[in-house]
Amino acid sequence: MRISVIVPTYNERENLEELFDRISRALEGYDYEIIIVDDDSPDRTWEFAQQLGERYPVKVIRRTKEKGLSSAVIRGFREASGDVFVVMDADLQHPPEVIPELLKAIEDGAEVAIASRYVPGGGVRNWYWYRKLISRGAIMIGRLALPKIRNVKDPVSGFFALRREVVEGVNLNPVGFKILMEILIKGKYGKVAEVPFTFGLRKAGESKLGTKTMLNYLRHVYRLMRWEGELDRLIKFTLVGLSGVFVNEGFLWLFVSGFGWDKILANVPATELAILNNFTWNDLWTFKDLKRKPLWRRLLTFHIAALTGAVVQWLIYAGLVYLGLYYLVANLIGIVVSFVVRFLVNRHVTWG
Numbered sequence: 001m002r003i004s005v006i007v008p009t010y011n012e013r014e015n016l017e018e019l020f021d022r023i024s025r026a027l028e029g030y031d032y033e034i035i036i037v038d039d040d041s042p043d044r045t046w047e048f049a050q051q052l053g054e055r056y057p058v059k060v061i062r063r064t065k066e067k068g069l070s071s072a073v074i075r076g077f078r079e080a081s082g083d084v085f086v087v088m089d090a091d092l093q094h095p096p097e098v099i100p101e102l103l104k105a106i107e108d109g110a111e112v113a114i115a116s117r118y119v120p121g122g123g124v125r126n127w128y129w130y131r132k133l134i135s136r137g138a139i140m141i142g143r144l145a146l147p148k149i150r151n152v153k154d155p156v157s158g159f160f161a162l163r164r165e166v167v168e169g170v171n172l173n174p175v176g177f178k179i180l181m182e183i184l185i186k187g188k189y190g191k192v193a194e195v196p197f198t199f200g201l202r203k204a205g206e207s208k209l210g211t212k213t214m215l216n217y218l219r220h221v222y223r224l225m226r227w228e229g230e231l232d233r234l235i236k237f238t239l240v241g242l243s244g245v246f247v248n249e250g251f252l253w254l255f256v257s258g259f260g261w262d263k264i265l266a267n268v269p270a271t272e273l274a275i276l277n278n279f280t281w282n283d284l285w286t287f288k289d290l291k292r293k294p295l296w297r298r299l300l301t302f303h304i305a306a307l308t309g310a311v312v313q314w315l316i317y318a319g320l321v322y323l324g325l326y327y328l329v330a331n332l333i334g335i336v337v338s339f340v341v342r343f344l345v346n347r348h349v350t351w352g
C-alpha cells in the first residue's frame with residue numbers, strides 16, 4: 001500500500017521542516033510520498049520544500065495561475081501515485097502522528113477515514129467560544145441539509161485519508177472551501193471511519209481564513225443540496241404545503257357554510273384533511289424514493305411533525321410579540337421556522 005500525503009500550502013515555510021520530520025517518523029516503514037501543492041507563496045514555501053526534498057520523498061507543485069485550497073487538494077489527487085491519499089494542513093494543527101491511525105482504519109475496511117474533532121477523545125484546544133460555536137453550528141447545518149452525511153461527526157475536517165478509488169473519475173468542484181464535504185457527497189465509498197484528534201492553534205504563520213468563509217460555506221452546502229436533489233425535495237414540500245392551505249380553507253368553508261357546523265370545531269377535521277392531503281402528496285411525490293418505514297409509522301411521524309411545527313410557530317409568535325415585534329411579522333417568522341422544522345423532521349424521520 002503506497003501512501004500519498006497531500007499538503008496544500010500558502011506561506012508555510014516556517015512549518016515545513018518540522019512537518020516533514022514528523023511525517024517521516026510517523027510513516028516509518030511505509031512506502032510514501034509527500035505532495036506539496038503551493039500557490040506560488042511569497043515566502044517561497046515551494047523553494048524550501050524542494051530543498052527539503054533532498055532529505056524527504058517530496059514532490060513539489062508550484063501553481064502560478066490557480067489559487068485556492070480545494071483546487072490545490074484536487075490537483076494533489078491528480079499528481080499522487082499512492083493507493084491511499086492523506087490530506088492535511090501544513091501548519092501542524094493536524095498532528096502527523098495521527099496518520100497511522102487513519103491508515104489503520106482504512107486497512108480495517110473504511111474507504112474514508114476522518115481525523116475528527118467531534119468524536120469522543122477528540123476536540124479543539126485554545127479556541128475562543130465563538131469559534132467553537134461557529135464550527136459546531138456550521139457542521140449542524142451541513143448534516144441537517146445533507147442527509148447523506150448526517151452520521152458523520154466532523155464532515156468539514158481538513159485532515160483525512162481515503163482510497164484512491166473514492167475520488168478517481170469523480171468530478172469535484174473546487175469552488176467550495178470544504179473539500180471533504182464535497183468528497184463525502186460525490187465520492188464513491190461505502191464505509192466512513194472517524195479517528196479522534198485534537199485541533200490546536202497554528203504553530204506559526206498566518207491564518208488564511210477570512211470572514212467570507214461562513215457565507216462561502218453556506219453557498220457550498222446549498223450547491224451540494226442541489227446536486228443531491230435535496231433542493232428539489234424542499235421545493236416539492238413547499239408546493240405540497242401550499243396545496244394544503246387550499247384543502248384546509250375549502251373544507252372549512254364546506255363544513256361551516258355548507259353543513260352549518262360550528263366555526264371553531266369545524267377547523268379540526270378541516271386541518272386533519274389538509275394534513276392527510278399533504279402526507280399523500282409528499283409520500284407519492286416529494287419523498288417517493290424514501291418509503292423505508294411502514295405506512296403507519298410514516299403517518300404517525302408526519303402528524304408529530306405537524307404538531308411540533310404548530311407548537312414551534314406559536315411559541316415563536318408568542319415570544320416575539322412579547323418582545324414587542326409587530327404581530328404579523330412575528331407570525332410570519334413563526335411560519336417560516338415552523339416550515340423548516342417540519343421539513344427537517346419529515347426528511348430525517350418520516351422518510352429518513
Ligand SMILES: Nc1nc2c(ncn2[C@@H]2O[C@H](COP(=O)(O)OP(=O)(O)OP(=O)(O)O)[C@@H](O)[C@H]2O)c(=O)[nH]1
Nearest residue numbers: 008009010037039068069072089090091202207208
Ligand atoms: N495551495 C493553497 N493552500 C492554501 C490556501 N489557503 C490555505 N492553504 C493551506 O491550507 C491549510 C489550511 O489553511 P489555514 O489557514 O491553516 O486554515 P485553518 O487551519 O482553518 O485556520 P487557522 O486555525 O487559522 O490555521 C494550510 O496548510 C494553508 O497553508 C490556498 O489558497 N492555496
Ligand SMILES: [Mg+2]
Nearest residue numbers: 089091093202
Ligand atoms: Mg490552520
